Amino acid sequence: MYKRMFIGDVLAKAGDLEGSKVRVCGWIHRIRDLGGVKFVIVRDRTGTLQTVFKKSELGEEVLEELEGLREECVVCIDGMLRRAPTKEGFEVAASSLTLLSRPLEPLPLEVHSSLKAGLTTRLKYRWLDARNPLVSGIFVLKAWVARKFREYYSSQGFVEIFTPKIVASGTESGANVFPVLYFDRVAYLAQSPQFYKQFAVIAGFERVYEIGPVFRAEPHHTVRHLNEYHSLDIEVGFIESYHDVMDYVEGFFRKLAEDLREVEDVLEAHQAPRIRIPESGAPRIPIRKAYEILESEYGKRIPYGEDLDPEGEKLLGSYVREKYNSDLVFVIDYPWRVRPFYAMRKDDEPEWTYSFDLLFRGLEVVTGGQREHRYERLRENLKDKGLKEEEFQYYLEFFKHGAPPHGGAGMGLERITMQILGLQNIREARLLPRDTERITP
Amino acid sequence: MYKRMFIGDVLAKAGDLEGSKVRVCGWIHRIRDLGGVKFVIVRDRTGTLQTVFKKSELGEEVLEELEGLREECVVCIDGMLRRAPTKEGFEVAASSLTLLSRPLEPLPLEVHSSLKAGLTTRLKYRWLDARNPLVSGIFVLKAWVARKFREYYSSQGFVEIFTPKIVASGTESGANVFPVLYFDRVAYLAQSPQFYKQFAVIAGFERVYEIGPVFRAEPHHTVRHLNEYHSLDIEVGFIESYHDVMDYVEGFFRKLAEDLREVEDVLEAHQAPRIRIPESGAPRIPIRKAYEILESEYGKRIPYGEDLDPEGEKLLGSYVREKYNSDLVFVIDYPWRVRPFYAMRKDDEPEWTYSFDLLFRGLEVVTGGQREHRYERLRENLKDKGLKEEEFQYYLEFFKHGAPPHGGAGMGLERITMQILGLQNIREARLLPRDTERITP
Numbered sequence: 001m002y003k004r005m006f007i008g009d010v011l012a013k014a015g016d017l018e019g020s021k022v023r024v025c026g027w028i029h030r031i032r033d034l035g036g037v038k039f040v041i042v043r044d045r046t047g048t049l050q051t052v053f054k055k056s057e058l059g060e061e062v063l064e065e066l067e068g069l070r071e072e073c074v075v076c077i078d079g080m081l082r083r084a085p086t087k088e089g090f091e092v093a094a095s096s097l098t099l100l101s102r103p104l105e106p107l108p109l110e111v112h113s114s115l116k117a118g119l120t121t122r123l124k125y126r127w128l129d130a131r132n133p134l135v136s137g138i139f140v141l142k143a144w145v146a147r148k149f150r151e152y153y154s155s156q157g158f159v160e161i162f163t164p165k166i167v168a169s170g171t172e173s174g175a176n177v178f179p180v181l182y183f184d185r186v187a188y189l190a191q192s193p194q195f196y197k198q199f200a201v202i203a204g205f206e207r208v209y210e211i212g213p214v215f216r217a218e219p220h221h222t223v224r225h226l227n228e229y230h231s232l233d234i235e236v237g238f239i240e241s242y243h244d245v246m247d248y249v250e251g252f253f254r255k256l257a258e259d260l261r262e263v264e265d266v267l268e269a270h271q272a273p274r275i276r277i278p279e280s281g282a283p284r285i286p287i288r289k290a291y292e293i294l295e296s297e298y299g300k301r302i303p304y305g306e307d308l309d310p311e312g313e314k315l316l317g318s319y320v321r322e323k324y325n326s327d328l329v330f331v332i333d334y335p336w337r338v339r340p341f342y343a344m345r346k347d348d349e350p351e352w353t354y355s356f357d358l359l360f361r362g363l364e365v366v367t368g369g370q371r372e373h374r375y376e377r378l379r380e381n382l383k384d385k386g387l388k389e390e391e392f393q394y395y396l397e398f399f400k401h402g403a404p405p406h407g408g409a410g411m412g413l414e415r416i417t418m419q420i421l422g423l424q425n426i427r428e429a430r431l432l433p434r435d436t437e438r439i440t441p
Numbered sequence: 442m443y444k445r446m447f448i449g450d451v452l453a454k455a456g457d458l459e460g461s462k463v464r465v466c467g468w469i470h471r472i473r474d475l476g477g478v479k480f481v482i483v484r485d486r487t488g489t490l491q492t493v494f495k496k497s498e499l500g501e502e503v504l505e506e507l508e509g510l511r512e513e514c515v516v517c518i519d520g521m522l523r524r525a526p527t528k529e530g531f532e533v534a535a536s537s538l539t540l541l542s543r544p545l546e547p548l549p550l551e552v553h554s555s556l557k558a559g560l561t562t563r564l565k566y567r568w569l570d571a572r573n574p575l576v577s578g579i580f581v582l583k584a585w586v587a588r589k590f591r592e593y594y595s596s597q598g599f600v601e602i603f604t605p606k607i608v609a610s611g612t613e614s615g616a617n618v619f620p621v622l623y624f625d626r627v628a629y630l631a632q633s634p635q636f637y638k639q640f641a642v643i644a645g646f647e648r649v650y651e652i653g654p655v656f657r658a659e660p661h662h663t664v665r666h667l668n669e670y671h672s673l674d675i676e677v678g679f680i681e682s683y684h685d686v687m688d689y690v691e692g693f694f695r696k697l698a699e700d701l702r703e704v705e706d707v708l709e710a711h712q713a714p715r716i717r718i719p720e721s722g723a724p725r726i727p728i729r730k731a732y733e734i735l736e737s738e739y740g741k742r743i744p745y746g747e748d749l750d751p752e753g754e755k756l757l758g759s760y761v762r763e764k765y766n767s768d769l770v771f772v773i774d775y776p777w778r779v780r781p782f783y784a785m786r787k788d789d790e791p792e793w794t795y796s797f798d799l800l801f802r803g804l805e806v807v808t809g810g811q812r813e814h815r816y817e818r819l820r821e822n823l824k825d826k827g828l829k830e831e832e833f834q835y836y837l838e839f840f841k842h843g844a845p846p847h848g849g850a851g852m853g854l855e856r857i858t859m860q861i862l863g864l865q866n867i868r869e870a871r872l873l874p875r876d877t878e879r880i881t882p
Contacts, residue, residue, distance in 0.1 A: 004679065006598060025679045027645065027843055045600065045647050072843040076679070102677075103842045104816055127839050130644035139646070143601040150591075152536040157447060159486065162671045162854070164873045165606070165654050166619075166630075168880045178607075180630065181620045183660065187880050189607075189621065189630075196873060199882065203571035203578070203872070204468065206486050212654065213606050217625065230603045236515070238466045238541075239446065375545055394881040398568050401544045402468055402513040413603070425554065431644075432605045432637060439609045439628050441836040 014090045017081045022092060024049055025076040025100075027131060028069060029112060038066060040094070042077060043111075045136060050084065051077045051086070052089040058095075065097050072111060072128070075100040076110045081173050117426060119299040124435060126441060130431065132165070133361050137266035142417045143264050145256065146223055149232050149411075152255045156248065158234060163196035165189060167212065167392050178217045189215035192410055194342065197235035198371060202398050206237040216319055221436055223425040224310070224363065226414060228434040229439060235408030240353040242344075242370040243284075244329055245407040249358060249366055250282055252411075253328055270421045275327050282328035283320055284356070290316055294435050295407025305335045305351075308364075317362025332356040334369075340379040341392075344370040344407075354407075360419045368409025375399040449487025455531045458522045463533060464489055466541075468572060469510060470553060479507060481535070483518060484552075486577060491525065491532040492518045507536050508853045513552060513569070515542040556768075560866060564874060567882060571872065579705035579870055585704050586697065587652055589861040590673045593696045597689065599648040599675060600709040605636035606630055610832050613781050613839075619658045630656035633851055635783065636836050638676035639812060652854070658822050663802065663876055664866040665751070667855060669875040676849030683785075683795040684725075684812040686848040687771055690807055691723055692800055694769060694854075699863070711862045723769035724761055725797070727807065729771055731757055746792075747777045749805075757801025770772045773797040775810075782822040782833075783858060785811040785848075795848075801860045811852025814841040 026044035033039075038053040053066055068401040069075070076098040084091035092218040109125040114132045122129040129135055138146050150160070167190045170177040177188040190196075195377055214231045239245060256277035260267065287294070290308065294300040298315045302308060308316065308331065320329040334355045336345055343353040355369030372378050378399060382389050389396070414429040425434040432441060444465040444722045459651070467485035474480075479494040494507055510516070517539040523533035548568040550558055555573040560714040563570040570576050591601070597682045611618040618629040631637075633655050650803045680686060698716035701708065726734070729748065734742040739756045743749060749757065749772065763768040777786055784794040796810030813819050819840060823830055855870040868874040873882060 025845075026647075044647070045645055074845045100812065100845050101843050105841055107842055127640055128628055130641075132647070136645055140600060142603070146601055146603075147591075147595075147645075150588075153760075159581060160587055161580070161872065162583070162654075164669055164875050166656070166875050166880060167668050179622045181622075182847055182880060183658070183877055185880075194808070199568055200571075200872070202575055203568040204469075204484070204486055205571070213603075215607070217624070228605055228607050270730065273532075278572045334511065355488050373542065392857040397882065400546055401548055402515045402542050404466075404515045431641070434605050434607050436624055439605075439607060439623060439626075 006046040007042065007044050007049045010049065010081065011047060011088055011090065013205050014088075015083060018083065019091070020077060020081060020082050023076055023078045024051070025090065026074070027111075028071050028073045028075060031069060031071065031241075040069065040075075040077070043131070043133070045140075047088070048133070049087050049088055051079060051094045052091055053094045053097070062095075062097050065099050066207070069097075069099070069100070070103065072103050072107060072131075077101055086396070090298070095367075109247070119147075119169070119427060123427060124441075126432060129389070134269055134441070135201075135428075137269055137309055138417065138421060138423070139431055141263050141266045141421065142413060142429060145413060145420070146230075146232070148210065148255055148259060149252060151236060153207075153209045153248075156207065156251070158209045159195065159205055161205065161208045161210050163190075163193045163210060165215070168394060172196060176217045178215050191216055192231060193233050194410070197233055197344070197396050197408060198406065201235050201408075202235040202403045206404075207235075209234045214410075217421060224415070226430055226433055226435060227427055229426075229430065230413040232411040232413055232416075233408065235406060237404040237406040238327075239370065239405055239407050242332070242356060242368070244405050245368050245370065245409055246284060246332075246356055246358075249368060249409050249411070250277070250328070250330075253358075253360070255278060257414075260420075261296045264430045266421070272421045275420070276321075277324055277328055278326050279326055282330055282358075283324050283331050284328050285329040286333045287427055288333070293319055305337060305429065307334070307338045308357075310363075313359050313364055314362040317359050321361075327361050329359050330356045331359065331408075334393070341370070341385045341387060342371050343381075344372045345381070358409075358411075360416065363415060363419055365415040365419060366409050366411040368407065370405070370407035370420065373399060373403040373405055375403075447487040448483065448485050448807055449489045451490065451522065451532065451549055452488060452529055454860050455529075459524065459531070461522060462519065463522050463812065464517055465492070466520045467515070467553075468513045469512050469516060472510060472512065481510065481516075481518070483516065484572070484574070486581075488529070489574070490529055491527050492535045493532055493777065494535045494538070500644055503536075503538050506527065508542050509543070509571070510538075510540070511544065513548060513572075514555045516540055526546055528824060535680060538683075539697040550557050556655070560868060564868060565882075567873060568855055575710055579827050579864070580872055581709045582704050582862065583854060584597060584843060586641060586854060586857055586861070587671075587673070587737060589700060590652065590693060591722070593693045594648075594650045594675060594689075597692070599650045599677070600646055602638065602641045602646065602649045603633075603652050604631075604634045604651060604653070605639070606656070608636070612731040612783070613638060615830075617658045619656050628681050632657055633672060634674050635851070638674055638849060639783070639847065640839050642676050642678040642847045642849075643839050647845075648676075650675045655851075658701065664868075665856070667874055668734065670867075671854040673852040673854055673857075674849065676847060678845040678847040680811065680846055680848050683773070683797060683809070686809050686811065686850055687725060687773075687797055687799075688701050690809060690850050690852070691718070691769070691771075694723075694801070695797075697857075701861075704794055706856060707862070713862045716861070717762075717766055718769055719765055719767050723767050723771055723799075725773050726761075727774045728776070729774070730771050731766060734760055746778060748779045749798075751806075754800050754805055755803040762802075771797045771799050772800060780810070780828045782828060783812050783819070784822075797850075799850075801857065804856060804860055806860060807850050808855040809848065811846070811848035814844040816844075876881060
């Protein structure tokens with residue numbers, strides 16, 4: 001007895017299965033009718049395969065079903081696997097056909113050419129767009145990135161945590177948070193698991209990670225921002241300095257670079273290059289040095305003490321690519337004024353912080369640093385930022401009973417996916433994006 | 442040169458490390474001062490270890506630090522590992538001490554006896570409570586359950602998805618959802634990824650899983666409910682019947698049962714027994730049969746056509762434990778009136794559905810079934826439930842362009858953790874529970 005198999009598995013074992021009966025199920029990708037013979041290409045998540053119906057050899061019932069077939073019908077097809085001059089090298093000589101579901105109306109988007117449509121149309125009919133192998137590959141790669149993240153940090157002694165997304169306050173102030181009506185009071189959606197991953201370190205878990213949704217009520221409409229995305233978060237205690245955190249971040253990217261061949265199909269389809277990280281490590285450039293480089297090399301001026309803008313990030317990305325053959329660069333020691341209150345200020349220069357961003361091919365994909373773990377310093381930081389201590393009282397409490405030095409990082413899963421594949425809009429890396437205009441589908 | 446190691450790793454390699462210098466870091470669990478000698482027990486996430494300070498052998502500086510030590514100070518201690526008549530069989534003859542952080546006030550909760558406090562106090566000072574190894578073990582086990590879930594479903598060809606938690610409507614009606622102010626309109630927090638995991642199947646991913654937060658605005662205050670928890674979700678296309686879905690659910694529990702020894706430390710500490718599943722499979726009992734069993738065996742009456750109540754679940758759990766030596770029982774064919782509109786009704790008995798709950802030691806931990814994938818039937822189902830088609834229009838659209846038969850299940854991560862360890866309140870299995878009274882810490 002044979003069972004239905006994924007097309008990818010059939011092709012992987014095609015040598016052994018040649019001449020045997022197989023069953024494939026999926027959607028009809030393409031149909032070509034040559035009169036006496038009908039070629040039906042079936043598609044599932046793992047690949048496409050040609051099936052061939054020779055009409056003179058089929059019974060009445062199959063012929064009838066065959067007549068009504070069109071693209072995106074859902075079918076199971078049984079037949080014998082044989083060699084063929086197709087892309088896959090094999091095809092199925094079909095003997096029976098089971099029609100499971102059919103489109104009820106003309107398709108608003110053609111699957112095999114969905115990328116020709118505008119992004120708005122594609123996102124509107126995303127369940128059709130995502131059937132395009134070029135598109136589904138993006139999400140297969142995204143799941144792979146998440147898997148590598150867990151593998152790497154588990155191997156480094158990190159434990160997974162599950163923190164609440166309904167919170168009593170934002171991590172900075174009331175800005176950029178979505179309010180939630182929580183029974184009879186107002187709560188907020190977490191902008192990041194920042195407070196709670198620190199909580200977990202202080203609660204003794206010491207090295208923790210989480211993959212979860214984060215929510216940003218930023219009204220921007222750019223190709224780099226989403227209002228809901230998935231964040232890869234780590235936090236680690238007993239660090240000597242923020243360089244330990246950068247080492248952990250770099251270790252993960254190195255793991256991605258090393259194992260990238262596991263997803264080579266997707267990379268090839270997107271013509272994505274390998275990830276380049278120098279043996280000696282990605283450069284770590286103080287932002288004050290970055291200002292100088294941008295000005296002297298590119299005539300690009302960033303106001304002293306400001307964050308880099310997208311153009312500045314891009315230029316710095318080019319610079320390290322040429323100079324260090326690196327796709328990664330850590331920009332370190334960000335100004336205190338552009339960092340949140342929980343950042344640790346430099347001992348000798350309190351207007352600068354032990355913090356970093358990681359640019360990957362010229363785009364910020366990670367933000368991190370050492371956190372202030374000293375209760376009195378935290379209170380001072382709050383005051384200096386003009387924030388009300390009462391609002392953060394529940395957070396301050398964590399630091400009263402023995403808090404180790406610690407730091408961590410938050411990494412954008414969609415941004416990493418986007419940069420690996422060279423996508424032009426972050427919405428491409430989110431199956432169901434939420435932005436100022438979209439809450440459906 | 443030696444580096445700081447986790448205590449668990451020191452103990453695992455103690456044979457090799459005996460006589461060598463080691464560094465351990467963590468919190469002070471206990472202190473015993475015998476005058477000339479001070480015993481300091483250090484604790485990290487992986488274990489506890491005795492360190493011994495012989496005062497006559499220490500310098501002025503170390504002695505001074507030592508004087509100020511108290512429980513929950515954060516320290517690193519260097520010394521030589523040697524055999525000792527302690528629980529661990531080894532101790533550290535300490536030579537130096539680094540104090541990283543100290544409590545600023547008397548501890549509101551003693552870590553080693555935190556379980557003696559009431560749950561309200563424990564949750565209020567959760568960062569102290571979770572340092573108790575009995576408590577942190579719960580979360581180590583929880584992370585392990587999540588890992589097993591991903592391992593098992595990945596091995597079965599499932600791909601991870603990341604669906605939005607901000608949604609345009611609830612999965613059933615306006616009830617039990619938390620409203621979110623999303624820019625200038627009202628959205629909701631997803632009660633489950635139900636619609637979007639179905640979307641992902643229809644979009645061609647076919648077999649998908651997700652671990653993510655779900656939000657239930659239920660005002661209950663019970664030991665079995667949380668208003669925010671993590672759900673383990675699967676959805677799978679091309680099923681023959683809901684038995685395929687149950688097979689996938691059972692496969693996961695079988696994997697948990699088989700690999701349980703990987704977390705035997707936690708199980709032993711909680712005196713938790715192994716998970717019993719008969720070789721031949723967990724029983725699958727139609728709910729109408731369950732009504733009969735409960736009445737004839739226990740005199741427990743459930744109104745015909747109603748869901749089981751907690752007592753009924755418990756009794757049925759005892760029944761299958763005695764009769765089948767099984768910790769699991771699937772209750773199947775739930776009445777249409779207690780299931781949501783997307784459930785598939787039985788062909789021959791439309792007042793009953795192709796659905797199931799899984800009881801684990803007498804508690805519902807999984808809900809699942811086959812979904813209605815036929816557009817017209819879905820419209821009828823909505824109508825029959827008195828729901829407005831317009832509100833679900835965006836969902837109905839998914840079914841217009843080729844939707845395979847499919848089904849799936851949602852499993853409560855905290856409930857599974859609770860039942861494995863025999864915890865009495867689900868809040869024990871949530872680091873930071875959210876309920877009607879709690880949004881902090």
